[in-house]
Amino acid sequence: MERVKKIFVLVHLVLWTLWTLLVILQLSQDDDQWPTLTTGFILTCLLVFYGHFYLLTSYSGKKKKRDYYLRLIAIMLIGPLPFVILHPKGLETWDNSSDYYMMTLVTIVPLFTFLGWLARITENLVLNTIRKEQLEKQAVEAELHYLKSQINPHFLFNTLNNIHTLVYKQAPAAPEAVLRLSSLMRYMIYESNSATVPLLLEMNYLQDYVSLQQLRYKKSPVVDLEVKGDITSCHIAPLLFIHLMENAYKHSPARLEPGDIKVKIEVKENTLTFNIQNPISKNPGNTLEEPGGIGLPNVRKRLALLYPEKHNLEIDNLGEIFVVTLKVHGLHTQAHESEAHLLYN
Known part of the structure; x- marks a missing residue:
């Protein structure tokens, strides 16, 4: 089980590295201030993705739906802030801040909220399947031991x-x-x-x-x-x-x-x-x-x-x-x- 969890961590690292390189490649061609822009964008993605990912971990199988939705809304509202704050023009005027905030809230936040849910569901499915089969294996071994x-x-x-x-x-x-x-x-x-x-x-x-x-x-x-x-x-x-x-x-x-x-x-x-x-x-x-x-x-x-x-x-x-x-x-x-x-x- 620990081996599978380590594999998931490695998958996360690889995918986020590839995503960061792709963003750098895209932004470095269009903007001279791409380092801060990339940092704000990636931080927003990470905040929304792992915020929802670990929120689902905490509330997995629990009936506290109200607390879950309140925290999810908070994550989604806070998510755009790193991008707005680190954007070179994000804090110049109120209009710029609100435009960048709403743009991120409507586009990036829903996407990475969904991806966080998808990653958590996928890991749960794999881990639960392994746990089930390990229990079945233990049951088989116990029965074999009894029969012997x-x-x-x-x-x-x-x-x-x-x-x-x-x-x-x-x-x-x-x-x-x-x-x-x-x-x-x-x-x-x-x-x-x-x-x-x-x-x-x-x-x-x-x-x-x-x-x-x-x-x-x-x-x-x-x-x-x-x-x-x-x-x-x-x-x-x-x-x-x-x-x-x-x-x-x-x-x-x-x-x-x-x-x-x-x-x-x-x-x-x-x-x-x-x-x-x-x-x-x-x-x-x-x-x-x-x-x-x-x-x-x-x-x-x-x-x-x-x-x-x-x-x-x-x-x-x-x-x-x-x-x-x-x-x-x-x-x-x-x-x-x-x-x-x-x-x-």
Whole structure:
């Protein structure tokens, strides 16, 4: 906002400099006393212009119309005085003074009164537009922050309980589980604060999540994770896939066989495809909600904010299998600030 105000100040300086040079060029050709004549003329223009400009600033949005009009009339009546006083012939006779005064009052004063109003309205329009969009940006960022924070806390509690059991049994997997939980929490708290993160980090985060969930199962990995394409040079919004993973675990049967949950991630031609499928639980108390509990609505909202018109989300209930396919087009190829549709520096 301060930067925009400085630009307006610079515009004022440039335009007034050009106007002064134009007046000097015109008057210096016709009058030997052009310096004093130019000074009086420019002072009158400045007095009327900025008098009305700052009057509108003081009374912007206020209902004191009577005070406004009284002060405006005073500005217009005082406006011609610098030109009359500094004019070489302005104070020679009463007739000269009144003629120059009325001429300035009728011609110059209305013009620069209008220009002062136009400048104030223009600046207000620009500044209000920027303020509005900054507020919208803050609202978007606040909602994104809220959505990112909605990771199921039960996962953390369950993981801690599982780690406690491993430690109690002095299982060899306990130290590795602690490290993965530490990595997961570090990513959630610190690294995910950026607008975009390397896709590789997001994949590492998902793998840590899957590894910790695997503590619940004694069999081989129940998640078959396949990655295709170059994920090292792409950037994406953080924590975008975690709710899809949570949703898959939540609505799968309690007992999963190895590879029951299939995840495929592919980067091809600047498009990321994330496909996940899981078996549907036969337990009525764990049936799928449409559109799937808190996870899928969260994903939909974030996608709408982060990738408007640049994503496709397909959800299919095939009876025994639930499939979600997400495509994000126009991937970031380097780290930069996501615009979220209306951002400003």
